Amino acid sequence: MKFMDEYRDARAAKKYAVLIARLVTKPWTLMEVCGGQTHAIVRYGVDELLPEGITLLHGPGCPVCVTPVELIDKAVQISRRNDVIFTSFGDMLRVPGTQGDLLSSKAAGGDVRMVYSPLDALKIAQENPQKQVVFFAVGFETTAPANAMAVYQAKKQNIQNFSILVSHVLVPPAIEAILSLRGNRVQGFLAAGHVCAVVGYTEYEPLATKYQVPFVVTGFEPLDILQGIYLTVKQLEEGRAEVENQYARCVRREGNLPALQIVRDVFAIVPRKWRGIGEISQSGLGLREEYAEFDAEKRFDLADFTVEESSACISGQVLQGMKKPYECPAFGTICTPEHPLGATMVSTEGACAAYYRYRRPAGVKKSPVTLDLERSP
């Protein structure tokens, strides 16, 4: 497929692997922030091509993983109401709260529908004026513009039976939280290309200076990731800490200005709780006062409550790059995609699920087929 296969070419990948291996003089620990990148790394086996000294840690950039369990419980509560059509992106449907997931709610009679865009949810609201239509507005800066547009359109067209359950989170505050952790291991970041396509990368520039870590805005195909790693390692080896853009075919420094404008019009920056991590100040988006009527939490008058997560789950440490999924004793034993203890095992982009799906379960030996990696390109 054009514009895709070029970035999955085995020969070019091998060439980059060799270039990275030649560059490395000491061990480096990098973090890819986005769950989509984690997924691509394990799906294509990008990490298998890297020299031993390079460790990849998987960051908190999976929207499904970091949505607080309380919010999933609220979603399930709303979806059980007879007067509600609850709409959501596909991969939120299987995330378990304490009272089951949205698919179970559907099986129990709730009208739960998968949509591909919040504007589809708005259309459902127009077609079902006797019902309350709620959209589960989760995600990072990537989904925020479309969600903002749905609310903006709802207000403009006076669609009163539409509301959103919001749990938007922002990447840069989470990265700063990781960098300021005592015992942080991350020495360089592959910044999420899709997030930067919306917001640009100026926010990383002060972080790079303050914490002296390189950031490379990186795409999602195997070669993008290899090139992102190459550029990050090069900076580390040369003692630089700058923001570079590997994903220039999609990302501009200032981002997508009309998209940012609609996000600013509809949402305000608020503190947000991250599943497994806790509350991070100024790390999320909430509806502005003038759009408060579209806030499902207010419309259905849901009280705040806190839920204790399984103590066996280390997803918080995985999301902050302190542990690898297989370092968890529950991984693949009591915690599997069928019986997840935490959200990193549920979402296909979650680090634990990605390792479970594409990597050998503990105790199973490695495939006899090995990669023939020459030392010269």
Next chain:
Amino acid sequence: MNTLQAAESLPGISQSPGADFALSCPIPISDYPNVLLAHGSGGKLMHHLLEKLMLPAFSNPLLETRHDGAVFPIADTKLAFTTDSYVVHPLFFPGGNIGTLAVNGTVNDLAMCGARPLFLSAGFILEEGLPMETLWQVIQSMQQTARAAGVQIVTGDTKVVDRGKGDGIFINTAGVGVVEHSLTIAPTRVRPGDAILLNGDIGRHGMAIMAAREGLAFESEIESDCAPLSAAVLALLDAGIEIHCLRDLTRGGLASGLVEIATSAGLCIHIEENSIPVMEDVRGACEILGLDPLYVANEGRFVAFVPADHAERACSIMGASIIGTVLDDPTPLVTMRSAIGANRIVDMLSGEQLPRIC
């Protein structure tokens, strides 16, 4: 407390083999108090249902082979017998409709047993209010598809349910075929060194249905690959190809089919991502939705496991390509060399693939 413990604590309820099945349902009720759609997706949850409920309840040697159909002798003849139900929405989609699926699906299950399909039954569950014209179109398609596949529909049944209790039309078909060779075609016959042959590009049916169901408009229309496979299988048998195993790649796609075979055979299967054909439009649609074509359903694709020295001839007979090989390794896994030349495992999914957020 799980239900087994609950049953043990009740006086008078035996836990011996053959004890009343209904009293000791072995699926932990706390996990799935209700049937989910994922229980019908061909993934792990469906296998749990089979392993925990169906197989123990109906326990017999023919069922335990877990093939697409049962093969058994009657007098001097070896017969194959299978059944399948069809609940597709929408009823009509590019490349076929529920009627063509109902005929080809059961014909293909018989073909995967190495049988020549002969007779089908057709059971209809119709929803009150269904336009007669719709029913007529489906029946005509079934007639034409049956003729093309060389089978006759010889018995049937019709029931009508209240409006809202069905989805237009549900169809069940059962099929009988005759096995005219002495080979045993089953996962247990798979041997190290076997070549794995695939008869075409994957993912068309699932994406055609998804596009039609969700109203997704792509630049070109993706058509289902729905087709009878019996002619290809019979041609292999006629040419004396020593078939070890056959599997049609319906729900759960190529990945689930191969994982099932690796598990039953107790051998490691290795495939090459770059050798698996996927049509450009299907790849594009999968990329947009974040789906993996390895898990997308097909209705006219199958894999054949044959000895390596039969592979080339078999490929030219069935218009297939070699996508992998069976390793001399008793690890029951599927591994794949990815497009960039690294290895990973290919696992079965729990339930349906769900489109990703971003």
